Amino acid sequence: MTWNRRKFLGAATGALSAPAVLAEGSGKPRVVVVGGGAGGGTVARYIAKDSDGAIDVTLIEPSQVYFSCFFSNLYIGGLKSIDEIGHTYGALAANYGINVIHDWAVAVDRVDKNVTLAGGQVLPYDKLILSPGIDFIEGSVPGWDLSVQTKMPHAYEAGSQSQLLRAQIENMPEGGVYAMVAPPNPYRCPPGPYERISMVAHVLKATNPTAKIVIADPKPKFSKMALFEDGWATHYPGLIDWIGEDFGGGDVSVDPDQMMLTIDGEEMAVDVCNVIPAMKAGRIAELAGVTDGRWAPVNSADMSSKTDPDVYVLGDACQQGDMPKSGFSANSQAKVCANAVRGSLTGSRIFPPRYANTCWSLIAVNDGVKVGATYEATEEKIARVDGFVSQVGEDANLRKTTYEESENWYAAITADMFH
Amino acid sequence: MATGVKTRVKLPKQVRAGEVVTIKTLITHRMESGHRLDSDNQPIPRSIIHRFLCEFEGELVIDLDIGPGISTNPFFEFQALVPGPGVFTFIWFDDDGAIYTDSRAISVMS
Amino acid sequence: MMPTKVAVLIMRGICKRWALKDCGSKVRKAMLAICACFGILPVAGARAEAKDGDVELGAYLSAECVTCHQVNAQTEEIPQIAGLDPNAFMAAMQAYKAKQREHPIMQMMAGRLNDEEIVALAAYFSTLE
Structure with missing residues (x-):
């Protein structure tokens, strides 16, 4: 057995049985949140709001403006502007005193309990919450890597990628081909690729009706398939x-220089190639050493990592069970997670977990x-309890109401994340 | 006439003589059941693929009667014994009188 | 008897409005819900009054509501939370729970709230401006 620094420090800390380390200066417990999306924005806001200043909350997010992946297909379809899906972090700082730092987290030391930023700053934490979203798996679509994302965009992280894809669709030649390489399970937003196809079709039907849409899909079926196919x-x-x-559909390769797509041995020329590769947890989860394979396993009761009780993983990056x-x-x-973290740091009441989702x-x-669907925490995982899905053949008024409801x-939800 | 109909077939290009192969077929078709109402509450006329046929060198492999309960884009998967080289022919019969065909040649390893 | 009669009349209205095919057990469930908000029957051993609710529990549970319902902004299809009448709120939750009132999401969300939780939510909401 070799003693590296981590093991040694781990042993030393145990021997001293040190109490929870309080942040330097303030004397308040410190929570560091990495990633300012639906998981990170919400958890930072709830901890800060509900603890009323008793907890120092720092949110680390590289982007000044968050473009939501949800509704970004509606931007591609021309139904929303890019500004309508963009959100800033000013209110989180102003309303709740959250320290928002626009930088990349590049390392996590789980023994000394601190996070290092690309700018060199080292932030100590009592509780660390990772909500880094997804990264793409290199090599999952032969011929594609991140260096060609400006040619064959994924547009699965919203913002400039969405703008690029929309521009490419608008500039397709008459009768051209839009191709999508859809991702294998599990991935962010199960109906997302198919809503995107719908929105691309909406644009092409109006502007380029002789164009074609081809989807190569490694899956035998997909989310809301009957509804999409009927629609x-x-x-x-x-x-x-x-x-x-x-x-x-799973046997695919691309040639970005020639704009060629090969499906099941058959080569075709395409004008737009929207490659959505296989996904894994955002890189910081892996760097923190809390992943097992592609994702970070968490406990269903409070979203804490199965590796480290002081680290929590939220959203796309975690592996929790049945939630999409x-x-x-x-x-x-x-x-x-916010309720559990606050409870463990300040002694506030911890209520039983309850989860829900609607897409x-x-x-x-x-x-x-x-x-x-609704979900509950079992010993093993977050398990589905009850659910519903829209039906094929519903009347047009109900469908319109459903859309307005989504708006x-x-x-x-964006107010719940950012305001 | 139904619009946007496209057929798709998958089977191995080459087999051993006497081998059983899996054949998958799909036709993109609305499969309008005839039971639905349009926005003016008028019934939408039935328009489905009502029969599907597969032959190998003139010999019947499968012949299906299809009802209005079958969902959009009917997918069929079945198996066939391939006695020797030849051509599989696939035929879909539309309510509107249209007939869609596809075919695939299969060779046999020596 | 008077409040019960009122409740029965309201129930008839509800049955008509939602054109229920099978009213039997649903009517009984909704009757209980409506009687509860008239303060006639105890619900799960506790009188269903908002003032008795666990505000802190309600605040926690309400986090689930505000994903769709804003506290202070009324939108076209989704009502705001502030200003809800506690009794009307509790009756609505019971009606969704009993699937007397239509809406798949609300039936699902209310469906797993127990009576104590519904009262807790009402208690918390009545603290909002």
């Missing part, structure tokens, strides 16, 4: 060609559908 047949007949696993990787799920997990998708203008939800 596509209604709104965009003949426009969309979905090639699933059964027809070789969605903004709604991350927001729901963040509230359970709305837009198939065409005013044709919205939704799927949702209202968007206003509410």
Whole structure:
């Protein structure tokens, strides 16, 4: 057995049985949150808001403006502006005293309990909450890597990638081909690729009706499949060609220089190639040593890492059980986590965990559908309790109401994250 | 006439003589059941693929009667014994009189 | 008898409005809910009055509501929370729970709230401006 610094410090700390380390200066317990999305924004806001200044909360997020992945397909479809899906962090600082630092977290020392930023700053923590979202797995689509994302965008982290994809679609030649390489399970936002197809079809139907859409999919079926297929047949007949696993949709490679896509051995020229690769937890989770394979396993009771009780992982990056990787799920997990973290640092009441999710998708203008479920913590995982899904053949008014409801939800959840 | 109909077939290109192969077929089709109402509460006429046929060198492999309960984009997967080289033919019959066909040649390893 | 009669009349209204096919057990459940908000029957051993609710529990539970319902902003399809009448709120939750009132998300969310939790939410909401 070799003694590295980590093991040695771990042993030393145990021997001294030191009490919880308080932050230098303030004397208050410190929470550091990495990632300012639906998980990180919400958890920082709830801890700061509900502890009323008793906990120092620092939020580390590289971007000054957060563009939500949810509703970014509506931007691609021309139904929302980029400003409508962009949010800033000013209110979190002003309203709740959260220390927002725009930088990358590059290292986590779980023995000394601190986070190092790219700028060199070292932040001590009592509780660390990681909500870094996703990274792409290199090599999952042969021919594609991050260096070609400006040619073949993923647009699965919203912002400039969404703008690039929208511009490429608008500039497609008449009768051109938009191709999507869909991701394997599990991935962020299960209905997301198919809502995107709907929105691309919405644009092409109006501006480029002889264009074609091809989807190469490694899965035999997908989220809300019956609803999407029915909607596509209604709104965009003949426009969309979905090639699933059964027809070789998982056997794909791309050539970005030639703009060629090969599906099941057959090569085709494409004008836009939207490659959504396989995904894994955002890199900081791996650097912190809390991942097992692609994701970070967590305890269902409070979202704490199975590796370290003082580290929590929220949202897309965690492996929790039955909840889909969605903004709604991350927001729901963040509230359970905030309650548990606050309780352990200040002695406030800790209530039983409860989780929920709803995902709305837009198939065409005013044709919205939704799927949702509630979840409970079991010993083993976060387990599904109850749920619902929109039905094929619902009347147009209900679909319109569902879409309007999703817009209202968007206003509410972004307020819940940022205001 | 139904719009946007496209057929898709997958099977191995080469097999051993006497081998059983799995064949997958799909046709993108609305499969309008005839039971739904439009926005003016008028029934939408039935328009489905009502029959699917597969033959190998003129010999029947499978012949299906299809009802209005089958969902959009019917997918069929079945197995066939391949006695020797030849061509599989696939035929879909639409309510509107249209007939869609596809075919695949299969060779046999020596 | 008077309040019960009122409740029965309201129930008839509800049945008509939602055109229920099978009213039997649903009527009984909704009757209980409506009687509860008239203060006739005890619910789960506690009188269903907002003032008795556990405000702190309600605050925790409300986090689940505000993902869609803003506290102080009324949107087209989703009502705001502030200003809700506690009794109307509790009756609405019981009606969703009993699937007397239509809405898949609300039926699901209310469906797992027990009576104590509904009262706690009402108690917390009545503290909001």
